[in-house]
Amino acid sequence: MKQVKRAIGKTLAGVFLIYVVIVCLGPLIWVFFQAFKTNKEILTSAFALPKSFRLDGFQVALQTAPILLYFRNSVVISMANTVITVVAVSMAAYMTARFSFRGKQFFTLLLSSSLLIPVSSLLMPIYLLLTKMGMIDTMRGLILIYAALGLPTSLFILQSTFQGIPRELEEAAYIDGAGVFYTFFAIILPIAKPGVATAATLHFITSWNEFMFALVMTKSASVRTLPLALNYFTSQFSFNYTAMFAAIVLSILPSILVFICLQEQITASMVSGSIKG
């Protein structure tokens, strides 16, 4: 009886695993194959494999929409704002993790309260602010917004990182007459590298995928990011399915490749970024 029960349990678990794999991987594989089929093949059968692996679709997609330009913009914006967030937050987190000062609790509480705010509610005032500052439709504007959006999660990760570093190291440095700046940048930050990398990875992915602010704050192709390329495609490619599927493949490929290469790092960063300190 016990064995029967266990067999049933194993089967159910197996079925669930198969379901997960199909649901998560199926659509992606399907899109990949569609990108190599001709328009006619796509319209006649959704399942048939492509007759040949021609790259026509990719060529047309790259010609019709500035995917490479959008890709470059995404790289620049995501990198710049990740550096800003990580530097700004690690400086503040070092202060709150190591020193006592008046208003420390208030400062930490205020910053963590940003976790509660659905950012979509701030769309209009941020738009207004950027317009006033002359940063609408610029990379600077998006970099500024994304850098701020990364504050709450980065703060959690970095604060606990600094708290985990033994104090003796810095105390020795201070006794030797090193200043706070030198100690922080030359001694503490290098030791805190794993935590910094964790915060940076998580934030890089978030800003790489962001859509709503990018859509509202930018207009011209020279500053738009990769997720917006697809917005462009829906109407542009309505008659050329092959090119549209090729465009989808091009827009998801960088994320998937980066994820597979940095898997452990990303998984760890998502775990520590979501567990509150």
Next chain:
Amino acid sequence: MRVKKHILFVFLLPCAFLFGLIYLIPIGVVTATSFTSWKIGSDIHFCGLENYLSAVRDPNVRVALLHTLFWVVLQATVHVALGVTLALILSRRCRGWRAIRTISMLPNIIPASALAIIFLRVFDANGLINSLLSVITGKPVQIQWYFQVKTAMIPVTLSWLIYSGLITILVLAAILGVSTELSDSAKMDGARGLQIDFLVILPIIRTTIGTAVIIASTSMLKEFELIFLTTNGGPGNKTLNMPLYLYKTSLIENNYGYGNAMGVMLILLGVGIVFGVNRLFRMDESVY
């Protein structure tokens, strides 16, 4: 340790500047202007609770709020349950568990805008789902899933409901962090597989599940592109949610005061959910 005032100032400034500019000032503006009548081309003036009163009467707000709450509840229950189930299965470390963990994360790691376009194609008239149904039923099926009043909710909801990879990695990390001594001693007492899961493991990782519920449900307060790029809230307002209606009111109709009143409602909803879940899962109490 103590630190000199000017050094403290320099170290906190960048962070405080970003926070003030993108969170603090906008929150102030949203709250203050939600009590004003402010549209494009007309002067801003105080109007008390007028925006909130018209929001109560606005059928679009009612529908958008209802959909948002419906999705919040679904995410907090079904979505989290799917993620936890997968985590419990993978925690047995069966063959290929790492690969399945990776695969389950893929839909969360690609841009949501790409997922939206993929779903639009999968549920297209001659897309994957209809072709599958044609094969099963033996006659051609051509349902416009996204664009019919009766069916639009299905693909929209599925596009986030079934992808709980993030929940899985959170819960899995917590389960693997539970000391094996606990489940071993439960085994000695005669507990078996599922009993250990439900009576030992899940209560211990209660706070992680609480965090998962917060992440899953509050994500629905900012869900935008998976609706905007597919149905844009339609047909009619059948799939409209609060962020999308806020976007349309503020940036398409340029009715800023009214849009910001919706912003305030979203913020209150977010705070309410977080405090509610915190109490429900007694997240401030220690586990043992």
